[in-house]
Amino acid sequence: MISSLRGMNDILSEEYERFTYFLSLATKVAQRYGFHFIETPILEETALFKRSVGESSDIVGKEMYQFIDKGENDVCLRPEGTAGVVRAFIQKKLDRAGGIHRFFYHGPMFRYERPQKGRLRQFHQFGVESFGVESVHEDVSMIMMVSDILKELGIGYRLKLNSLGCKECMPPYRQNLIDFVTIHEEHICEDCRRRVGTNPIRVLDCKEQKCQNIYADAPKLINNLCTGCGSEFSKLQTLLAQSGISYEIDTHLVRGLDYYSKTAFEFVSDNIGSQSAIAGGGRYDRLVEFLDGRPTPAVGFAMGIERLMELIVMPQNGRDGYYMGAMDENTVDLVVRMAHQKRGSDKVVLDYKPKNLKNHLKAADKVNTRFCCVIGENELQNGTIWVKDLEHKTEKTLSHEEFYALAGEPL
RNA sequence: GUGGAAUUAGCUCAGUUGGUUAGAGCACCAGAUUGUGGUCCUGGGGGUCGUGGGUUCAAUUCCCAUAUUCCACCCCA
Numbered sequence: 004m005i006s007s008l009r010g011m012n013d014i015l016s017e018e019y020e021r022f023t024y025f026l027s028l029a030t031k032v033a034q035r036y037g038f039h040f041i042e043t044p045i046l047e048e049t050a051l052f053k054r055s056v057g058e059s060s061d062i063v064g065k066e067m068y069q070f071i072d073k074g075e076n077d078v079c080l081r082p083e084g085t086a087g088v089v090r091a092f093i094q095k096k097l098d099r100a101g102g103i104h105r106f107f108y109h110g111p112m113f114r115y116e117r118p119q120k121g122r123l124r125q126f127h128q129f130g131v132e133s134f135g136v137e138s139v140h141e142d143v144s145m146i147m148m149v150s151d152i153l154k155e156l157g158i159g160y161r162l163k164l165n166s167l168g169c170k171e172c173m174p175p176y177r178q179n180l181i182d183f184v185t186i187h188e189e190h191i192c193e194d195c196r197r198r199v200g201t202n203p204i205r206v207l208d209c210k211e212q213k214c215q216n217i218y219a220d221a222p223k224l225i226n227n228l229c230t231g232c233g234s235e236f237s238k239l240q241t242l243l244a245q246s247g248i249s250y251e252i253d254t255h256l257v258r259g260l261d262y263y264s265k266t267a268f269e270f271v272s273d274n275i276g277s278q279s280a281i282a283g284g285g286r287y288d289r290l291v292e293f294l295d296g297r298p299t300p301a302v303g304f305a306m307g308i309e310r311l312m313e314l315i316v317m318p319q320n321g322r323d324g325y326y327m328g329a330m331d332e333n334t335v336d337l338v339v340r341m342a343h344q345k346r347g348s349d350k351v352v353l354d355y356k357p358k359n360l361k362n363h364l365k366a367a368d369k370v371n372t373r374f375c376c377v378i379g380e381n382e383l384q385n386g387t388i389w390v391k392d393l394e395h396k397t398e399k400t401l402s403h404e405e406f407y408a409l410a411g412e413p414l
Numbered sequence: 415g416u417g418g419a420a421u422u423a424g425c426u427c428a429g430u431u432g433g434u435u436a437g438a439g440c441a442c443c444a445g446a447u448u449g450u451g452g453u454c455c456u457g458g459g460g461g462u463c464g465u466g467g468g469u470u471c472a473a474u475u476c477c478c479a480u481a482u483u484c485c486a487c488c489c490c491a
Binding site for chain 2: 006009060061062065066083112114116117118119120121122126127128129130194258260269270276277278279280281282283284304305306307308309310311330359360361362363364365366367368369375377379380381389391393396398
């Protein structure tokens with residue numbers, strides 16, 4: 004038997020119901036905020052991700068599905084959604100057009116990681132990107148959108164917030180930190196020594212107690228923000244407080260993608276195991292420029308749909324549509340013909356096998372239809388059809404015309 | 415990529431100190447004297463016990479390898 008690749012799942016039945024339920028709800032919220040759908044290719048030039056996500060990141064460094072295609076192009080399956088949207092934004096010359104452009108997207112992403120619950124090799128994200136708005140109000144809007152979506156899904160969360168500074172304050176801080184860590188190099192763990200060269204900010208996240216003891220005295224970015232970033236960060240907090248959104252400052256929150264600056268946030272859930280981040284995002288004012296566009300401020304976020312699906316409780320959907328069946332072999336054809344006609348306007352579940360009334364009722368109940376419609380000997384002779392409303396427990400024998408005219412009203 | 419656990423029916427799991435036909439609940443199908451559902455009753459189908467090797471008279475059970483899932487690390491959505 005051939006089975007799916009490791010970490011790649013099929014989505015069907017009840018799972019698919021939740022999947023589409025989430026998508027339609029998230030789409031509705033995004034549209035309420037004035038965002039428009041964008042679809043970008045799943046396959047892109049590898050260079051796009053190297054330049055945007057960053058070579059030092061784990062995503063690019065070791066998790067990409069990368070290969071050379073038949074035209075000798077170095078390509079890879081997208082590991083995240085922002086890079087493609089930004090590429091499209093620039094390619095369509097929207098950076099030159101000026102103004103504000105807001106997009107949302109959803110689709111599969113690919114990362115070659117070791118699978119575990121909430122971490123798949125092919126997974127799905129829903130995300131939004133906003134271009135051309137410098138104001139921190141847009142950052143707040145992003146957070147509100149996520150909050151709105153989670154609220155409508157009935158999902159609880161904790162919001163973590165941090166500021167990563169800008170090109171004025173981040174580089175000096177980074178150097179500061181490198182200097183600090185280098186001084187203590189002999190006493191820190193192997194991982195940390197490696198991180199200094201790749202992504203020094205990450206050392207602050209180290210789980211080793213001996214490292215944490217040392218880093219307690221390390222310089223903190225939040226205390227080294229320039230005036231601009233500092234006041235924006237406090238304004239962000241004020242705005243969130245005014246909107247009634249609670250948050251916690253997490254100075255260790257470092258978005259693992261190199262393009263983030265200033266606002267960084269992450270929504271986590273305590274109910275889905277160790278892969279607890281259900282949404283994450285932030286500002287990336289310099290990315291458009293990195294990808295050869297005109298400097299354009301931008302903010303965005305992405306949500307992990309599979310992780311959310313663990314938490315979504317579907318509203319109970321009631322009985323819907325019609326079940327039709329025949330009680331005798333010679334009536335089946337008639338019932339099938341009638342079902343086809345009824346399907347012009349309604350959902351009809353059809354049983355081709357003749358059964359007694361009791362079994363038809365059972366079957367109708369099982370497929371959760373509102374009406375059970377059966378033709379037996381009596382109905383065949385009178386040119387009628389017997390209909391029972393399974394919800395209201397009422398029943399009636401109708402002429403064929405009356406049956407076709409039924410539109411879900413109680414009998 | 416590192417460490418650990420698990421894998422028996424469609425699903426959730428028992429079980430065999432190595433020995434004839436491997437069990438339960440749920441689900442599925444069919445009946446319950448031939449027109450009234452979601453609770454009951456009776457019966458039935460369905461498993462080469464994850465896969466491949468090894469030890470043995472005999473392996474689902476012991477050993478090795480491998481795959482997958484899960485947990486922790488790592489990372490992130």
